[in-house]
Amino acid sequence: MDITVAIDCMGGDHGPHVTVPSAIDYLRHDPEANIILVGIPDAIEAELQAAKFKSSTRIRIHPASEVVGMDESPALALRNKKDSSMRVSINLVKTGEAQACISAGNTGALLATSRFVLKTIPGIDRPALAVILPTIAGHTYVLDLGANVNCTAEHLLQFGVMGASLVASVENKNAPSVGLLNIGEEDIKGNEVVKKASDLLRGSGLNFYGNVEGNDIYKGTTDVVVCDGFVGNVTLKTSEGLAQMLATYLREEFKRNLLTRLAGVFAMPVINAFKRRVDHRQYNGASFLGLKGIVIKSHGSADVFAFKSAIKRAADEVRGGMLRRISERVSDLSK
Amino acid sequence: MDITVAIDCMGGDHGPHVTVPSAIDYLRHDPEANIILVGIPDAIEAELQAAKFKSSTRIRIHPASEVVGMDESPALALRNKKDSSMRVSINLVKTGEAQACISAGNTGALLATSRFVLKTIPGIDRPALAVILPTIAGHTYVLDLGANVNCTAEHLLQFGVMGASLVASVENKNAPSVGLLNIGEEDIKGNEVVKKASDLLRGSGLNFYGNVEGNDIYKGTTDVVVCDGFVGNVTLKTSEGLAQMLATYLREEFKRNLLTRLAGVFAMPVINAFKRRVDHRQYNGASFLGLKGIVIKSHGSADVFAFKSAIKRAADEVRGGMLRRISERVSDLSK
Known part of the structure; x- marks a missing residue:
């Protein structure tokens, strides 16, 4: 085309x-x-x-x-x-x-x-930024990434609609699963906005999976993860920081002494394959939806x-x- | 004692x-x-x-x-x-x-x-959960981790006070630096609660660093990072998920074929040192403050x-x- x-x-x-x-x-x-x-x-x-x-x-x-x-x-x-x-x-x-x-x-x-x-x-009140993130089995789409703070339940519903449409169009999936980012403790089931958004998503006709927790993002539990822009932005930046820290640690351990440097030479092809796999450049490009x-x-x-x-x-x-x-x-x- | x-x-x-x-x-x-x-x-x-x-x-x-x-x-x-x-x-x-x-x-x-x-x-309205997380240069304390959703600016101020007291008592630091978790884009400087909390922290007598972003947590920009329980919980769980994904990827790359397995044998001592360093068990124990x-x-x-x-x-x-x-x-x- x-x-x-x-x-x-x-x-x-x-x-x-x-x-x-x-x-x-x-x-x-x-x-x-x-x-x-x-x-x-x-x-x-x-x-x-x-x-x-x-x-x-x-x-x-x-x-x-x-x-x-x-x-x-x-x-x-x-x-x-x-x-x-x-x-x-x-x-x-x-x-x-x-x-x-x-x-x-x-x-x-x-x-x-x-x-x-x-x-x-x-029908869309607020545009949202969506990114694609790698998961254990593939990848997932997360929105909003910071275009909106102070979202209402209706906004989160619209993010779900936009995220599902995005995945349907670029991944050729007819009914992408949508998760709502929440916290897991049974006694503290999230704030009022998220609770109401959960009800709205459940009645939306989308393939709503239900609540997901932070670790579900990289597990790839759902095709789409919906959250407000504050949470999404912090989550993404935290991930960047953690990945950088782990990369620094790994580099330092391989550079510790002659023996570890030698091990690094042997491990180089593996480490490079690992690096290619987690290379964030392949995920560059946030969609303004x-x-x-x-x-x-x-x-x-x-x-x-x-x-x-x-x-x-x-x-x-x-x-x-x-x-x-x-x-x-x-x-x-x-x- | x-x-x-x-x-x-x-x-x-x-x-x-x-x-x-x-x-x-x-x-x-x-x-x-x-x-x-x-x-x-x-x-x-x-x-x-x-x-x-x-x-x-x-x-x-x-x-x-x-x-x-x-x-x-x-x-x-x-x-x-x-x-x-x-x-x-x-x-x-x-x-x-x-x-x-x-x-x-x-x-x-x-x-x-x-x-x-x-x-x-x-003087404390709501207790908070604090955890210690590793950083590039040491570690940092983050609260709240999920005891409170829907926090007010005053609650965030109290979290700052409690976090600083915690670090002062266990790290022997007199004036620990306190950062307020926020999002970075200049045009969207966070929600109203965070803006007000920033003002309160600035006038609190604490060693307030100012706003920090998600990546500052693992950079170790401040001794304490303050956020509401929803954001903190999602951040922590997301970190767990990302670490698990990266560990899975690394393991898979080393297990790809005979050659990479051999590289794994050579790299084993380094990988083990790396694992010890990121071993979350050493950070077990959230403080209910x-x-x-x-x-x-x-x-x-x-x-x-x-x-x-x-x-x-x-x-x-x-x-x-x-x-x-x-x-x-x-x-x-x-x-």
Whole structure:
């Protein structure tokens, strides 16, 4: 299926130096994709030349004169930078020239701008950020990751609908299982919002599994895990911190002395296979769900490989008909 | 310093089979500790005999005729089981015969019963569960871990006071740093409760570091991390799940084929050193803080080694004068 995605080339820690080679590389692996490179033409051209890219009908530059800074206030970016590479990319989705856009830029500005430009799907109060995480047996989708704090039960229900639609569209699963993140102690069954959300999800027509606990995320108990943005953000960041600590420990143990270094040489192929398996770059790309358009947020520090994962995520969502699926499921809710 | 601790011998998945040998073993390493073994005398005696324990003035049995089941309703346990090993252990703290008690039993029942029997320290509205977690450079204390959902800003402030008192007493740090768990995006600076708690902590006289994010826990950015029980519980359980997943992956990679198995043999001493370092058993024992007595909750599945860590935690809190420190800091707040 022929698709077109817009890339905010100026966003992220590395800008066009990562986004442009990544786009070129992506096209090699997806013969039915077209890409619009959005940003300052000179900067983009320079990277195309550096990559020795020959002109192609599948890639074109769309100029944007401004760049949103990584630390810029989202409100100011929204108000003042109408010709930023980020905003122009989102505009291309709105006009239908692209079916999705990807940015590694300022998260807050991306959320605010895409919500302002694209608007939410009827029936969705608040868009949410979803990420994919590895599990023992595969992977799972978790939302919200920080776009919303202070969620109501109705918001959590909508996250369930959006998460299920996302998995249905990119994983080809008809009725993905949805879990509600809660705490396990029998005496303290979670707060009022979660209790009410549980009732709503149970009556929603979704394949609701019930409550899940933190450890169920990486067990892969359900296809989708729903939580409010505060909990989701803390959970994700904690996981990053723990993984870094364990990696540091393992490295230190292998570097302890000559003997352990030698063991490290023998174990290298295994450790490298392990590293490839847990490489978070393959999971790069958070989906901003609930808008009338597909928006993918790449990690700011993404390299060429990681950014390509984010482009692929956008392409999968377009081809899986995600927007239609969300709309359908939301309208099912009100029946 | 001579101390006496009461052990609920019947609690946990393994009961006296773990708690009794663990107590005997602990006494060997702490010549100034006395232990009261609480539970069904026959069951305790049998384990003492199995361990070939010779009678000692430092250990005695205190009978209790009932046992709280792991899945029993905390409310029913509180109402009906007045002679349970758990409740009798807590009573010994109340009467002053013991300075602390340890139980691996039903968490909800332990929280409810110890709160009912011991009452809270004036100025503390809600007791909280604190755990110790490893960090890149050492360890950190996190609370609350699930005793409280729906916390107010004042509760979070009190958690900060209790956490700082705990670290001051067991780590010999005069002004432990306290971080407030929050989410990082500049545009979405957390919910109203956390914002207000931040103001309260800033004016509290504690060594308040400011907001921290999930990854700061395992970085060890602060000595204490404060959060509400819902977030804390999810964070802890998620960490357990991630650690299990990574361990599974690593094991699978080493078992992939003959060559990787051989590498595993070479790497074994390093992997074992790594395992010892991340062994969660050394961190067993959550402190139930804010009561007029010291109560330690051991993991239900604790083995002899893990349960000993919990006994040590109790002894450290007694010797560090934790209760006095909490009272002093709370009364400082109201000045």
